[in-house]
Amino acid sequence: MTARTLTRVAAATAAATLLGAGLVACSDGGSPGGSPDGSGPGGGADAIEAALEAGGSITYWTWTPSAEAQVAAFEEAYPNVDVTLVDTGGANDNNIKLQNAISAGSGAPDVVQLEYQALPQFMIADSLVDLTDYGFGDLEPLYTPSTWASVSQDGIWGLPQDSGPMALFYNKRVFDEFGLEVPTTWDEYIDAGRALQAADPEYYITNDSGTDAGFGTAMIWQAGGRPFAVDGENVTIDLEDEGAQRWADSWSTLVQEDLVSQIAGWSDEWFAGLASGKIATLPIGAWMPGVFESGTQAGAGDWRVAPMPTYDGGEPVTAENGGSAQVVTQQSDNPALAAGFLQWLNSSDESIQVFLDKGGFPATVKELNSEEFLSHQSDFFGGQEINRVLVDAANSVGTGWQYLPWQAYANSVYADAVGPVYLDQGDINDGLVAWQEQNVTYGTQQGFTVGE
Amino acid sequence: MTTPTLDRLSERSSSWLAPRSSKLLTAAMSLFVIYSLLPLAWLTISSTKTMDSLFGSFGLWFDGPFALFQNIHDTFVYQDGIFLRWFGNTLLYVVLGAGGATALATLAGYGLAKFVFPGKRGVFAVVLGAIAVPGTALAVPTFLMFSQMGLTNTIWSIVIPSLISPFGLYLIWVYAVDSVPTELLEAARVDGAGELRTFFTISLRLLVPGVVTVALFSIVATWNNYFLPLIMLSDPNLFPLTIGLNQWNQQASGIGSEPVFNLVITGSLLTIVPIIIVFLYLQRYWQSGLSAGSVKQ
Numbered sequence: 229m230t231a232r233t234l235t236r237v238a239a240a241t242a243a244a245t246l247l248g249a250g251l252v253a254c255s256d257g258g259s260p261g262g263s264p265d266g267s268g269p270g271g272g273a274d275a276i277e278a279a280l281e282a283g284g285s286i287t288y289w290t291w292t293p294s295a296e297a298q299v300a301a302f303e304e305a306y307p308n309v310d311v312t313l314v315d316t317g318g319a320n321d322n323n324i325k326l327q328n329a330i331s332a333g334s335g336a337p338d339v340v341q342l343e344y345q346a347l348p349q350f351m352i353a354d355s356l357v358d359l360t361d362y363g364f365g366d367l368e369p370l371y372t373p374s375t376w377a378s379v380s381q382d383g384i385w386g387l388p389q390d391s392g393p394m395a396l397f398y399n400k401r402v403f404d405e406f407g408l409e410v411p412t413t414w415d416e417y418i419d420a421g422r423a424l425q426a427a428d429p430e431y432y433i434t435n436d437s438g439t440d441a442g443f444g445t446a447m448i449w450q451a452g453g454r455p456f457a458v459d460g461e462n463v464t465i466d467l468e469d470e471g472a473q474r475w476a477d478s479w480s481t482l483v484q485e486d487l488v489s490q491i492a493g494w495s496d497e498w499f500a501g502l503a504s505g506k507i508a509t510l511p512i513g514a515w516m517p518g519v520f521e522s523g524t525q526a527g528a529g530d531w532r533v534a535p536m537p538t539y540d541g542g543e544p545v546t547a548e549n550g551g552s553a554q555v556v557t558q559q560s561d562n563p564a565l566a567a568g569f570l571q572w573l574n575s576s577d578e579s580i581q582v583f584l585d586k587g588g589f590p591a592t593v594k595e596l597n598s599e600e601f602l603s604h605q606s607d608f609f610g611g612q613e614i615n616r617v618l619v620d621a622a623n624s625v626g627t628g629w630q631y632l633p634w635q636a637y638a639n640s641v642y643a644d645a646v647g648p649v650y651l652d653q654g655d656i657n658d659g660l661v662a663w664q665e666q667n668v669t670y671g672t673q674q675g676f677t678v679g680e
Numbered sequence: 681m682t683t684p685t686l687d688r689l690s691e692r693s694s695s696w697l698a699p700r701s702s703k704l705l706t707a708a709m710s711l712f713v714i715y716s717l718l719p720l721a722w723l724t725i726s727s728t729k730t731m732d733s734l735f736g737s738f739g740l741w742f743d744g745p746f747a748l749f750q751n752i753h754d755t756f757v758y759q760d761g762i763f764l765r766w767f768g769n770t771l772l773y774v775v776l777g778a779g780g781a782t783a784l785a786t787l788a789g790y791g792l793a794k795f796v797f798p799g800k801r802g803v804f805a806v807v808l809g810a811i812a813v814p815g816t817a818l819a820v821p822t823f824l825m826f827s828q829m830g831l832t833n834t835i836w837s838i839v840i841p842s843l844i845s846p847f848g849l850y851l852i853w854v855y856a857v858d859s860v861p862t863e864l865l866e867a868a869r870v871d872g873a874g875e876l877r878t879f880f881t882i883s884l885r886l887l888v889p890g891v892v893t894v895a896l897f898s899i900v901a902t903w904n905n906y907f908l909p910l911i912m913l914s915d916p917n918l919f920p921l922t923i924g925l926n927q928w929n930q931q932a933s934g935i936g937s938e939p940v941f942n943l944v945i946t947g948s949l950l951t952i953v954p955i956i957i958v959f960l961y962l963q964r965y966w967q968s969g970l971s972a973g974s975v976k977q
Contacts, residue, residue, distance in 0.1 A: 332828075494932055526736065
């Protein structure tokens, strides 16, 4: 027992050393030569090693299904550290609880999972620890550029856990039954929706009720829109830029012609629609296969995945839909230990393997490009090597996207602004204009200088 | 006390208006019964289905394999049997919170009904005012206060607020005024019994229907308490059933979702069984307690 633990510690340390060496080798591309063994103020990686050795106890909030197994593996590798795992159920409850604890001044965990879109809000409020001093800058090459960009703005505020590059999931059985081709452009997608409704009014090309801001923003991102620009206290919002309009125009057609089902996502009806194929496609993040497998077993074998349709028929461009990182909070009594746990959690092979085994979609370049990952044949998807499509998506995420510093609030009022348009079958552009006004008002109230 | 009420009712039912209005009332009541029982029927039927047949079948009739026992088994073993832990937590909160609330309300209500002291009117006003404030409105201030005292995320953050039941106090007060004759207390005092002995040997027995009513109210309120534990607790090991089941329900949303709708439904059914039993068993006290004070003796 002890011998085995010792071997594991030794192995983990060796791996960490090798990793560090590898990073030094590849991070010399013109960056100012900072040595990774950290003579800086935070004590760098040494402080982390010392804290992990000394041990202690930390609390970790997450809703990741693999968390329990990851924590168990961590505690085995670092027997002096005790991690209290709290399952927060989902992103919404997680954020509310975290916001409460931060307002109260105590009760926040040491390490917590945050969606990329919620991260700026907590970062700007000074609730998170900048991990630059712990040498986390050296970890950059491990992650895809889009996920790294999400955690590093004027500092490093966390490490990416997963990513959600969008792809088009479609029900092949339904497509075959109605003689449809997999759409490669959004115009073809709309035509497929028309054909489906004409053939059987119970079948919809997809579902969207205008209440999911995460979907709306990702679709704007995919269409080339960059509506939010944040530079410190200065925020520019333009929800009528070219990309936003491009999405709103084509999506309005789907809504006005009644081609999308207005079933809300994640409801039991939604799972039922996916299982039966009456919701025939889903443009959604690459983490969806795990959800399919756990929630819609009745539809096993029917589904396939294809690249996102484009607007111009050119090179595929996609966007991130969801995905999250883990961060260290300012309330942590032992930030070095928390950073050590975080580093192990989202960069060690052992932890990422546990995450992959539970059906997660990683944010790390190495796993995304490993032959084992790419050639995995999913039974649920009729033996398709789905990761080839999804990794292609991960490599074609449009760059330069930013979220608002109050994205959680913005998302919570999206349904009020955009939802009514869906009910009235109106123009989604009107809904986006209304959403813009709400955001300008709120941002100004919060003390930001908001330009339009 | 109930006799005059019955007399009046029978008098009215013999009047010429009665047959027509009673038909209407029966129809209205039947509608209400259906309205109230329909969700219960849905819950019972749905808890016999697997998750696949839940999705693909009509909600108000049986379909697919009869999975009730499998569902119950899965509910108890899912996530290392945390459901049982939540069940125990709810029981603990009910015993400490509702039990304490009933005891405090009984003592205070009796005291206010049977003793004269300066400031009684003021207490009366405060209690009445407290009834008007919904508990939900106090949850956030209570949370901030408790967090300063370091009590959040402990069982006390649920038990202590549950101890306060202004409505129960008021009910006992009103009930004690009528059901414990002051003459009886005076007789006991003349015989040399102390106030505590008088309370426990004489008054408490007379108060039983009122006490049971208050207990029933407190038990139901604590059993169903949702908002307070939602904001107070973050450790799943301290969750009551209401929050735990919601967490299972939430699990269906977002990345890494693991929907367990069948367990949420079966868990909900198991959650309401004890409260239905308690209610059926204690309702006779409740009825007599509610009518207390409504008729002048």
